[in-house]
Amino acid sequence: MEFVSPEGLRLDGRRPMEMRQIRAEIGAVSKADGSAIFEMGNTKVIAAVYGPREVQNRSQQISSHALVRCEYSMANFSTGDRMRKPKGDRRSTEISLVIRQTMEACILTHLLPRSQIDIYVQVLQADGGTRSACINAATLALADAGIPMRDFVTSCSAGYLNSTPLLDLNYVEDSAGGPDVTLGILPKLDKVTLFQMDSKLPIDILENVMQLAIEGCKAIASYIREILLENTNQLEYRRGV
C-alpha cells in the first residue's frame, strides 16, 4: 500500500516529518492530586495521579523509595467497535509496566520514602500512538501533582514505511505492520528512558528513525513546558501573587 504519495503526503495529508496536532489540558479530574488530558490528533488520553500518599499494602512499602504504581486501561468506547476487554489483559499489563518504569526513572523517589504514588491512565479515544500519549499525559499529571522529577519524560513514536521515516504514526500507519519505534526521552538531560520497537529495521535506518522520534519528543517537551508555564501563571494569578 502507498502510505506516502510521490508528492510527499501521507494518507491524512501530513508530510513525513510532521506530527499530528497536539493539545493538552491540566486539571481534568479535580479529586485527584494531579491530572491531565493529552491529545495527539484523534488519540485522547486522560491521566490522574494520586500521591504521594501512605502505602496501602504495608508489605509493599519500601523504606528508601517511594512506591510507584501505574494502571493503564482503554475505555470501552475508545475504539470504533465496542469490545469488552478483560481488565488485566496482556497488552494493558505490558503498557502499565512500561509507563511505570518510564515514570519511575524521572521521579525523585528517594525524596519520598515509604510513600506511594498511583498513576492512572485511560485511553478515551485510540488512533495510534496511545503509549506515547499516555506517557505525555502522565508527565503532565505528575507535574500537576507537584511530585519532584528530574525532568519531564516526553514520548513520541516514529515508523518506517515506503522507505520513508514517518513521525507520529496514526492507527492506519501503525497497523501497516512496518517497524514502529516508541521513544521516551528526558529532553533536558538528553537521555533515553524508553525505547521499544516492533518488527525489524536495518541498524543504519534505525538511527534515522530514532533521530526523527527524538525531534518529535523535543517538540512535545517544548509544548508541555508552555502548557505548564501557562498553568502556573494562572495559579499565580488566582492566588493573587
Added chain:
Amino acid sequence: MLHNKSFVKKTKGGKVMKQVREHYLRDDIYCGAPFCTVCDSSAARLGASPSTILIVDTNVVLNQIDLLENPAFDNVVLLSIVLEEVKNKNMSVYNRVRSICSNSTRKVFVFSNEYHRDTYVKEMSGETKNDRNDRAIRVATQWYQNHLGGDVKVLLITNDKENKRKACEEGIFAETVESYVKSLDRSDLLDLLVRPASEDVDMEEVEDLRPSKRKVIYSEHKPMSEITSGLHRGIYHQGKLRVNRHNPFEAYVGSESIGDEIIIYGRSNMNRAFDGDIVAVELLPQDQWQEASSLSIAGEEDEDVDEGVHLAPNSADHAPRTIPQQGSSEKVNAASNRPSGRIVGIIKRNWHSYCGSLDPMPMPAGSGGIAHALFVSKDRRIPKIRIQTRQLENLLDKRIIVAVDSWDRQSRYPSGHYVRTIGEIGDRDTESEVVLIENDINTRPFSSQVLACLPPLPWSVSSEDLSNPIRQDLRHLRVFSVDPPGCKDIDDALHCHTLSNGNFEVGVHIADVTNFVHPGTPLDDEASQRGTSVYLVERRIDMLPKPLTEDICSLRSDVERLAFSVIWEMTPEADIVSTRYTKSVIKSSAALSYVEAQARMDDSRLMDPITADLRNMNILAKKMRLRRIERGALTLASAEVKFQIDTETHDPLDIGMYQIREANQMVEEFMLAANVSVAEQILKTFPLCSLLRRHPTPTREMLEPFLRTATAVGLHLDVSSSKALADSLDHAVGDDPYFNKLIRILATRCMSQAVYFCSGDLSPPEYHHYGLASPLYTHFTSPIRRYADVIVHRLLAASLGISKLPSVFQDRLQLTNISDNLNYRHRNAQYAGRASVELHTLIYFRKRPTDTEARIVKIRSNGFFVFVPKYGIEGPVYLTKADKGSGEWYVDEQQQKIKKMDGSLSYSILQTVQIHMEVVEPQPNRPKLQLTLI
C-alpha cells in the same frame, strides 16, 4: 496549516463501522506552474507559458491512457482525487499514469487537491461519491483558473455529459476528449482515441454498416454478485485462463477448487475471455466433456489456427500441449474424464496492448475517412481485434501495437484502438522489436539514476581493494577463461595447478558483480526487474549497463579484476577434499574460445603451462562427468542451431547445428560443481531464505507421448528414475548414428524446465534437480547476465561473514516474488531467443529453397510433423489437400504409422524422409516456411 476531520463510514467484513480519520488541509501545496507569482515554483512541472492547461477527469485517464502517454498531450494537471479513483479501478493504468508523472520530459503535474485548503470539498448529504468527486474536480479547475488568472485557459476534459454541463454552468471551460483532440488537428492522435462504448450516437451508423453484427454471439457475463455467490457455493470455479499457444480455441483454467485443469473449447465457451484473465468457469455436464481434438493438424484455411514451422522445442514448456489420449482410438469414448467448462464471467481482465498487423483489406472507396480494420496479433492466443483508423494506407504493411478497449456480446471480435507503429512488416529490425515487445523485454536504455551507480571510468583495481582483508590476492595464479568466440561478458575463469601432495587445486573465479551492484540502489532495482540478459541472434540486451558488462566485471585477459572464487582441493580421482570460498583479485592470463581451448588440448606438440592445465582439468572433468552420470544425471540433447551473420547487413549467411566440444563440457562440469558447492554452503547458513534452482521430476503423463513413440520403434524405456532413464537412453542405439541423439531430443522436450525458488517455500526433498541428479542446485556462475546469481553471491558473501544480508532476504514473500519474476524473465528471454532464431531461419530460407533430410516426429490424421536436424526446426507436412479431407489415409495408433488406404504407402514415426523447404507467401506480408514431401 489548517486542520479538519472528515468522517467516513466504512463496511468491513460485513459489519458497518464508523471510521474517523484525520484529514489535514494545507496551504503549502503549490500549483506547479513556473510562471505563478504566489507559489513556490521549485517543483513546478508545467510549461513556462502554456496557452491552455488541461485537467482530466477519472474516466478520461482510465480510457484514454494511450493518449495521455503521447507526448503531444502536455501541460496536464492530474488531481490526486483522479489518481486515487484510477488506482482503485485499475492498478495497471495507475502505474502507467504514475510513470508519466515521474517522467521529467513530460509536462504533467500532480496537484494534491484533496489536501489543499481551498480545493477540498466536503460530501454533501444525498450526494454520491461520484458526484462529490466530480464536484471536487470542478472546484479544483475553478481554483486553477482563479489562481492563474486570465492569461491561461484552464480546460476541463471530461466525457461525462452531466459533469460538462455543470462545469459550463459554473463558468469553467470544459470539452470532451474527442472535441479537444479534433481541435488539435492531428490525425495520429485521433487514432489513439478510444471510442466510447455502445450508448454513443455513432453506434447507429455502425449498425447500418454491419447489420449482421446485431446478432448476439456470446452469452452474457453473470453479474459480479452472482459470481461471488456461485464461487462460494462451488458451482463456479475461479482461475486464470491460459490459452494454448498452438491452438487459440483451446484454453485451460487451473482451478484450485477442483484441483485439476478445466479445459475450455471454442470461442463461445471462452466467452470473450483473454489469455491471463481471471475468470469464473462453470463445468459442463459430463456427457459434453470433449475428447482432445488435437488429432489432426489444423488446416491452413482454418481461420486462425496456423501450425507453422517452428523451432524444435527444447522442453515441455515450449512444446505444444497435447492431452494424453486414453484408450484406443477405435473405441468410441465420447466422454473423457477431463473436465470441460464454459466461462460465465470475468473477474479480472488482463488486457494490455498487443503487437501485430492489420488483416489485409482493400482500401475503402472514400479514402481519408474512418476505416474499420481487423488487427491480427502476432501472439496467436489473442483473437483478432477490430480497430478504427484514419491512416489505413500507412498501417497496412506495418507492425503496429493495438490496445483492447471492450468486447460486446454482439461482436465476434473485441474492439480496440491503435497505439503506435513499430515498423514495416518483414523488416528484420521491426520483427526483432516485435519479438522483444511480445516477450515483455525492457530494451530502454538505462536511466541516468542507474548509470549514476556505476563506478567512475576508467576503472581499475584500487589499492583499497587489494588491502581489503576479505579479498585474497590471487593474481599470481595462472587463471584463464574459456568462452564462446567473441564473448565480451566473461563472467567465469578457471585455474588448476598441482599441489605438492599430488592433489590438484582447482579454482572457479566468478566476476564479483555484487561489489558494484549494491542492494537497494536504482542499479540493483533495474537489474532485478530485467532479471536476465537476453540473447537474440543479432543483438544482446544487457541486464547491467555496458561498462559493467563488458569492462569492469568482465574477466578479460591481462587485466586485474575482482572475483568471487570457489577453490577446491581435488584428488586425481576428482574427489573433493576441501572447498573454500573467497573474494579475490585475479589476473586472467588468457581468454580462450572453446575452439582454441579444444585445439590446444588436441595438439600434442603444445606443452605450455596453460595447455597442461587444460589437459589436467579435462581429465578431472571427465571423471566428474562420469560420476555424475553414474548418479543418474541425464545427458539431454537439444537441437540448438547457430547462425553465421553477415557483419554488414546482419543477414544470416549460414545456419547449422551448434557443435558441442569437450572444452564446452569441461567448463560446464566445473560450473556445475561450483553451483552445487555454493548451493550447499548457502543452504547450510540460510535454510529458509536461499535462492535455489530445482527441476521437477517429469510426471508419467508428460512422458506418455514419448514412450508411445519409443514403443512404436521397438524401444523399451525405463522411466522409473532418472538413473533408469539415463541408462535406457544409453542403450537406445538404432541403425543410424543420429538415432540416439534424436531419442534424447525427444526425451528432453517432454520435461519441464528448471525453476528458481526460495528454499523456505518448499520442503527439502522437493529441492531436487532431476536433470542433473543433484539434491541441491543453484546459479552462481553468471552474475553479469543473470540476476539470480547476484542474489546467490550476496547470500554466499553473507554466509561467509563478508557482508550483511540485505533486508530483502528477511521477507520471504518478497523473495518469492523475486524468484517468480526471475522465472518469468528467464522464460521470456528464452522465448525471445527462440523467436529470434525462427525469424532468422525465415530470412535465411527466403532466398534459398532447400531440399533436405528430415525425421518424422509426430503422426497426425492428415499428415505428420517432421524435425529437420540440420536446421533445428520442426513443422507440419500435409499428405492431403485440406479440401479433400483425410479419407485417403488412416493412422495406426499402436504402431504410430500413417498408411494410405490402399496400403501402397506408409510412413512410420522416426522414419527419414526427404523434404523441400521454401518460403511462401499465402497472404501478402505473411511469409511462412513451407515443408513439402519430395
